[in-house]
Amino acid sequence: MSDDEDDDHRRSIDLAAGDKPGGGVLSSDPPPPFSDQVLENVLENVLQFLTTRHDRNAASLVCRSWYHAEAQTRRELFIGNCYAVAPARAVVRFPRVRAVALKGKPRFADFGLLPLGWGARFAPWAVAFSSAYSWLEKLHLKRMTVADADLALISSSLPLFRELTLFCCDGFGTPGLAYVAENCRRLRVLDLIENDMEDDEDDEVVDWISRFPETHTCLESLVFDCVRCAVNFDALEALVARSPVLCRLRVNPHVTLGQLQRLMARAPQLTHLGTGSFRFGQVGGEQEVDLEPAFVTASRSLVCLSGFRGLTPEFLPAVLPACPNLTSLNFSYAEITAEQLRPIILHCHKLQNLWVLDTVGDEGLQAVAATCKDLRELRVFPFHAIEDSEGSVSDVGLVAISEGCKKLRSILYFCQRMTNAAVVSMSKNCPELVVFRLCIMGRHRPDHRTGEAMDDGFGAIVMNCKKLTRLAVSGLLTDKAFGYIGKYGKLVRTLSVAFAGDSDLGLRYVLEGCPKLQKLEIRDSPFGDLGLFSGIQHYYNMRFLWMSSCKLSLRGCREVAQRLPHLVVEVIRERCEEEENVEAVEKLYLYRSLAGPRSDAPPFVKIL
Amino acid sequence: MEGRTRSFGTDLDNLKATELTLGLPGSEKLTPTPVGNRGSKRTLADVNEERFLSRSGSSETDSAESSLEASPPVAKAQVVGWPPIRSYRKNSFQAKKVETESAGIYVKVGMDGAPYLRKIDLKVYNGYKELIEALESMFKCFSLGHELSGMEGHKGSEYAVTYEDKDGDWMLVGDVPWGMFISSCKRLRIMKGSEARGLGASP
Numbered sequence: 001m002s003d004d005e006d007d008d009h010r011r012s013i014d015l016a017a018g019d020k021p022g023g024g025v026l027s028s029d030p031p032p033p034f035s036d037q038v039l040e041n042v043l044e045n046v047l048q049f050l051t052t053r054h055d056r057n058a059a060s061l062v063c064r065s066w067y068h069a070e071a072q073t074r075r076e077l078f079i080g081n082c083y084a085v086a087p088a089r090a091v092v093r094f095p096r097v098r099a100v101a102l103k104g105k106p107r108f109a110d111f112g113l114l115p116l117g118w119g120a121r122f123a124p125w126a127v128a129f130s131s132a133y134s135w136l137e138k139l140h141l142k143r144m145t146v147a148d149a150d151l152a153l154i155s156s157s158l159p160l161f162r163e164l165t166l167f168c169c170d171g172f173g174t175p176g177l178a179y180v181a182e183n184c185r186r187l188r189v190l191d192l193i194e195n196d197m198e199d200d201e202d203d204e205v206v207d208w209i210s211r212f213p214e215t216h217t218c219l220e221s222l223v224f225d226c227v228r229c230a231v232n233f234d235a236l237e238a239l240v241a242r243s244p245v246l247c248r249l250r251v252n253p254h255v256t257l258g259q260l261q262r263l264m265a266r267a268p269q270l271t272h273l274g275t276g277s278f279r280f281g282q283v284g285g286e287q288e289v290d291l292e293p294a295f296v297t298a299s300r301s302l303v304c305l306s307g308f309r310g311l312t313p314e315f316l317p318a319v320l321p322a323c324p325n326l327t328s329l330n331f332s333y334a335e336i337t338a339e340q341l342r343p344i345i346l347h348c349h350k351l352q353n354l355w356v357l358d359t360v361g362d363e364g365l366q367a368v369a370a371t372c373k374d375l376r377e378l379r380v381f382p383f384h385a386i387e388d389s390e391g392s393v394s395d396v397g398l399v400a401i402s403e404g405c406k407k408l409r410s411i412l413y414f415c416q417r418m419t420n421a422a423v424v425s426m427s428k429n430c431p432e433l434v435v436f437r438l439c440i441m442g443r444h445r446p447d448h449r450t451g452e453a454m455d456d457g458f459g460a461i462v463m464n465c466k467k468l469t470r471l472a473v474s475g476l477l478t479d480k481a482f483g484y485i486g487k488y489g490k491l492v493r494t495l496s497v498a499f500a501g502d503s504d505l506g507l508r509y510v511l512e513g514c515p516k517l518q519k520l521e522i523r524d525s526p527f528g529d530l531g532l533f534s535g536i537q538h539y540y541n542m543r544f545l546w547m548s549s550c551k552l553s554l555r556g557c558r559e560v561a562q563r564l565p566h567l568v569v570e571v572i573r574e575r576c577e578e579e580e581n582v583e584a585v586e587k588l589y590l591y592r593s594l595a596g597p598r599s600d601a602p603p604f605v606k607i608l
Numbered sequence: 609m610e611g612r613t614r615s616f617g618t619d620l621d622n623l624k625a626t627e628l629t630l631g632l633p634g635s636e637k638l639t640p641t642p643v644g645n646r647g648s649k650r651t652l653a654d655v656n657e658e659r660f661l662s663r664s665g666s667s668e669t670d671s672a673e674s675s676l677e678a679s680p681p682v683a684k685a686q687v688v689g690w691p692p693i694r695s696y697r698k699n700s701f702q703a704k705k706v707e708t709e710s711a712g713i714y715v716k717v718g719m720d721g722a723p724y725l726r727k728i729d730l731k732v733y734n735g736y737k738e739l740i741e742a743l744e745s746m747f748k749c750f751s752l753g754h755e756l757s758g759m760e761g762h763k764g765s766e767y768a769v770t771y772e773d774k775d776g777d778w779m780l781v782g783d784v785p786w787g788m789f790i791s792s793c794k795r796l797r798i799m800k801g802s803e804a805r806g807l808g809a810s811p
Contacts (some may be wrong), residue, residue: 111695
């Protein structure tokens with residue numbers, strides 16, 4: 001399952017925010033004297049032990065020689081915003097990088113709030129890496145537009161390339177995958193997660209699975225559940241059979257249960273399995289086989305189970321043998337009821353991660369709470385993602401989880417109805433919470449028992465959960481809620497706000513009160529220029545601010561752009577028929593950058 | 609909740625008070641008008657989504673709406689991107705429903721200057737007007753101007769909508785009857801007017 005925004009858990013390193021513009025190219029200095037060279041070598045050897053990006057950034061600020069030594073020894077490069085730095089600059093400063101993590105579009109792009117064609121193309125980075133980073137082994141891209149040509153370039157220029165992860169990307173299709181399969185002879189990981197792949201015409205679909213080397217492969221992980229078109233199954237089975245170290249396999253929904261059984265027979269050592277559909281093929285009437293023996297064998301190694309898109313519920317009990325050892329279970333595409341969930345979950349004592357659909361209802365969550373005492377992460381997604389549907393999970397389920405799963409660290413919960421009391425309960429029962437994301441789907445919906453705003457609930461979360469770094473709020477909220485966040489949310493790094501607050505004060509509380517705030521995304525809230533100005537002291541410390549459908553004006557945004565020259569302030573229009581200089585700002589996206597205004601902005605983006 | 613009581617006559621209006629619903633008593637009142645309403649647009653995508661959901665919604669969740677299956681299911685206008693579910697996830701459920709319906713006629717649409725392609729189902733539209741409107745909505749951020757010159761000749765308009773037919777020829781959209789068009793159209797392209805002028809459109 002994909003890790004969402006857990007930057008802290010990654011062993012990757014950030015580009016130092018304190019890097020002075022123009023200070024990047026230091027190679028024009030005269031070479032250091034001999035003794036200094038020795039010192040630098042010693043330093044490089046020592047600095048190799050620094051792994052986290054925060055430590056490395058700190059080390060690079062000590063003095064010039066530490067800056068040099070750190071730059072020479074940085075192996076993992078993390079760029080949280082692809083427009084924060086130019087590719088050329090990054091590769092010049094860090095010449096020996098082996099692994100890159102690169103993120104593009106702001107998260108609200110996932111929900112259609114960013115018009116298509118906005119940017120975050122991987123192409124310029126592909127060009128830079130293919131010429132400068134001959135030893136590049138790993139690439140992890142998130143929310144970037146990756147073209148087939150980019151994959152062709154990367155795969156053919158980097159002889160040691162072995163790990164590609166594309167998460168929430170778009171722009172590529174099966175031809176791109178074919179390049180990777182064919183050219184990357186040492187490929188160990190190909191993880192394609194929740195990408196919006198190009199729909200290839202029938203005659204354009206490429207049989208990429210057949211392009212893997214015909215000898216034994218080093219594949220450890222093959223994740224392709226987001227690939228929309230069917231793959232050549234015989235080729236897939238043969239590939240799995242000749243991949244002795246394969247331990248993670250997630251197939252797409254075209255793979256039937258019968259086919260799954262064959263794959264499991266070829267790879268009995270899997271630790272992570274994505275089942276594809278979990279039903280037998282209709283075309284040609286596939287013979288139904290019993291999958292239980294396959295899961296008995298798999299239970300020796302399997303810890304993570306997902307897939308189940310298009311599930312035939314009566315076959316679900318086949319997974320039972322594997323349940324006692326499972327630590328991670330993703331049922332978020334399976335429309336199952338509490339009755340169908342209960343017999344499964346009853347055996348999942350070791351479960352730490354669970355994703356479900358709200359079709360399981362409060363009762364299903366109660367069953368989870370009764371068994372999964374070790375649960376760390378829970379996500380409850382809505383089956384009917386509309387505002388007025390009859391919700392099946394509510395405050396009842398939330399309270400049950402909080403009482404049963406005291407070790408909970410991360411929760412994402414979609415519901416129609418909630419109470420402050422339930423949220424307060426969770427804040428007290430689950431002190432380990434690091435991520436709390438509650439989405440009450442009805443806009444401005446108050447506590448359904450008291451009719452009050454949800455201020456006190458969220459207030460309790462920031463007050464009682466001392467480790468909280470990520471928060472998403474919803475429901476009817478006044479400025480008071482933001483007052484609480486500003487006062488108590490001292491570790492909050494990511495905050496998501498929608499349809500909340502009364503006035504600029506709300507935004508001010510947060511921007512002035514949360515020193516660790518890095519990512520702030522706001523939509524449809526009555527915050528205006530005054531609120532925006534209150535963050536001027538802080539924007540250089542943040543990765544980005546997104547505000548859409550608020551009350552900002554062009555004049556206010558211009559003022560911020562003028563006061564902060566290293567901030568790129570983008571005003572994004574939805575409709576081009578409007579005059580260019582309409583005063584009301586529909587969408588604002590601002591971010592610190594060493595690169596200045598980007599040159600690839602489309603016509604509907606105005607950079608102030 | 610104006611949307612619920614549609615053209616079924618005043619008798620049904622009076623019966624509303626005695627109607628059995630699955631909502632909590634008084635829950636109907638708990639939906640105040642949203643404040644920051646500037647973002648509430650009902651895009652074509654949202655309308656289509658509602659159509660999918662209304663066909664697929666199970667009866668126990670539709671409560672009062674179950675008797676009004678002919679009308680759109682939601683009383684409030686759906687807002688873009690709310691609830692915040694990735695389209696990837698939304699499409700996973702819709703895709704299953706689509707499989708069981710008759711196959712649509714999917715063609716790719718590209719536009720000069722836009723670095724992406726879209727795929728649309730021609731069966732969804734009843735005629736050229738709807739198609740052009742949909743295209744305008746899809747590529748709105750690339751300054752189509754107020755009229756796509758699919759139909760009235762391309763004077764004054766920057767772009768022309770063209771299509772590739774079964775024979776591989778590029779034609780201007782709008783010249784042949786709609787039925788003939790959707791059966792012969794392989795893909796669409798919104799070209800700059802200057803390029804399109806060179807196309808022979810008439811038989």
